[in-house]
Amino acid sequence: MRIVVRAADARVAREAQTLLAGAGISATALAGPFREAPDGEDIRIHADEDGAEHTGSSVLASLTACRIETAPVVHHHIQSGAIALNGPPRLLATQIDTWTRIAIAEEERSRRAATAHDLGITQPEPLQPRKLRALYIGAPSSMFLALERTLTEKGGLVAAAFTSYSGFDHLHDEPFDAVVLNGANDPSTALSLCSALRRNAALYHLPTLMLAKPGDTATAAAAVDRGASAICSTLTPCDASLGWLFEAVRRERRRRAAEHEMRALRDLMGDPRTGLWLRDPFEAHLARLAKDHHASGRPMSVVALRVTPAIGAREPSPEVWRKGFSEIASLAARLMRDADSGMTIGGDLIALALPAARLTNAKRTAERIASVAECTAFASGDGGAGPLVFEQSVTELQPGESGSALLARALRAIEVESILA
Numbered sequence: 001m002r003i004v005v006r007a008a009d010a011r012v013a014r015e016a017q018t019l020l021a022g023a024g025i026s027a028t029a030l031a032g033p034f035r036e037a038p039d040g041e042d043i044r045i046h047a048d049e050d051g052a053e054h055t056g057s058s059v060l061a062s063l064t065a066c067r068i069e070t071a072p073v074v075h076h077h078i079q080s081g082a083i084a085l086n087g088p089p090r091l092l093a094t095q096i097d098t099w100t101r102i103a104i105a106e107e108e109r110s111r112r113a114a115t116a117h118d119l120g121i122t123q124p125e126p127l128q129p130r131k132l133r134a135l136y137i138g139a140p141s142s143m144f145l146a147l148e149r150t151l152t153e154k155g156g157l158v159a160a161a162f163t164s165y166s167g168f169d170h171l172h173d174e175p176f177d178a179v180v181l182n183g184a185n186d187p188s189t190a191l192s193l194c195s196a197l198r199r200n201a202a203l204y205h206l207p208t209l210m211l212a213k214p215g216d217t218a219t220a221a222a223a224v225d226r227g228a229s230a231i232c233s234t235l236t237p238c239d240a241s242l243g244w245l246f247e248a249v250r251r252e253r254r255r256r257a258a259e260h261e262m263r264a265l266r267d268l269m270g271d272p273r274t275g276l277w278l279r280d281p282f283e284a285h286l287a288r289l290a291k292d293h294h295a296s297g298r299p300m301s302v303v304a305l306r307v308t309p310a311i312g313a314r315e316p317s318p319e320v321w322r323k324g325f326s327e328i329a330s331l332a333a334r335l336m337r338d339a340d341s342g343m344t345i346g347g348d349l350i351a352l353a354l355p356a357a358r359l360t361n362a363k364r365t366a367e368r369i370a371s372v373a374e375c376t377a378f379a380s381g382d383g384g385a386g387p388l389v390f391e392q393s394v395t396e397l398q399p400g401e402s403g404s405a406l407l408a409r410a411l412r413a414i415e416v417e418s419i420l421a
Helices: 010-022 089-118 142-153 164-173 187-198 217-225 239-268 279-296 318-335 359-374 403-420
Strands: 003-007 028-031 043-046 066-070 079-083 133-137 157-161 178-182 208-212 230-233 300-309 341-345 349-355 388-396
Touching: 003 010, 010 028, 010 089, 043 089, 066 089, 079 089, 079 239, 089 217, 089 239, 089 279, 089 349, 133 142, 133 164, 142 157, 142 178, 142 239, 157 164, 164 187, 178 187, 178 239, 187 208, 187 217, 208 217, 208 239, 217 230, 230 239, 279 300, 279 341, 279 349, 279 403, 300 318, 300 359, 300 403, 318 341, 318 349, 318 359, 349 359, 349 403, 359 388, 388 403
Parallel strands: 003 028, 003 043, 133 157, 133 178, 178 208, 208 230
Antiparallel strands: 043 066, 066 079, 300 349, 300 388, 341 349
16 A cells, blocks of 8 residues: 655655654655645545644654545545554554554445446445443543443443453353453553454454553553553553544444455355355456556455365366366455355366555465465365365556456466466
8 A cells, every 4th residue: 555644844754754664664754735646545634733843852752643534446435543653663553554454444345346336236234333441451440431431421331351261251142342451450461452352353453552551661651562452550541542542443343344245245245154255246246346446546456366286186076076166266255354255167177356565565475374274175076185275467558458358367377377287
């Protein structure tokens, strides 16, 4: 993604650029609101939203909270929120990564809706918003009352669990928008729970606030490293920290809504057995993807995978192969991003379209699918197992290239490779 920092004062733009670089994020700094980014922009950061004067050392203070938005592209509208440019580098990197995912997901949702409309397919129902819910885990503290008051004002609810064990049970049994971990008295347990959330696929993105003792910078830093969205001290007002927590909740709700609608649209145009698309809708959508990516200047890639029995392996029966290939196609659908789309071709080929993905990103996707699937043997009919081999071809959209030409180039590479093998 092309990230551009904009500010009226060039010094502020450069300072924001430096802070982003410290988080491993490359960005272009531009002074003034009207200069065009030379290479285009996908994510735009307004670094002087507070309107403060920027003189000398006060420049950093102005970067506490800055507005971020996804740049408008064809057929889409601007979406905006806030990031903490002066936060820890790991936290800043996570915020930018989340915004990148949102930008890709919301753009792809709009494209899929347009493809479905052109095919005469009824649009699915959007994800219905539920009441805001948060979970507090740990010993009682004033933070619980602050959290309860804030949620009540927003029409939400807060639940409490006094041990990590009962807290984890709550998280598995009920949906929550955020969790607050009291690590003041037992930081190691709270940090362990924070880590456990990131190891759970269903809870990986759950916005988390860590409560720590005053001056306990080690726990605060460790919590951020383990994916916490905000930190608060037990002896300071937590309004700002709660504000960042709920900003993370807003981002996460948007991401979930976009992914829910993307999956629903995929299912309407896809094969329920595999989670991949039917061929005609896929080819129509691939054409739209290529057209939109040419208009926005973003990269996109196509992956082609040919699945064959390993040399010397027992040939499975046609019925067993069909069943096994369907399982591999379903596995590929689960291993790619929700914003990616794919279809099967014949009885041994899988093609994937990856929006906003360069060649290197697409290669990682192909290798991930192949490495997992090659370890997943399927029954060959008599209790044995059939090892598999995956031929991989990855291509990136070239200037002026159509979606069908991009796909043909990926398939042609595999055919040539098969002939030479």
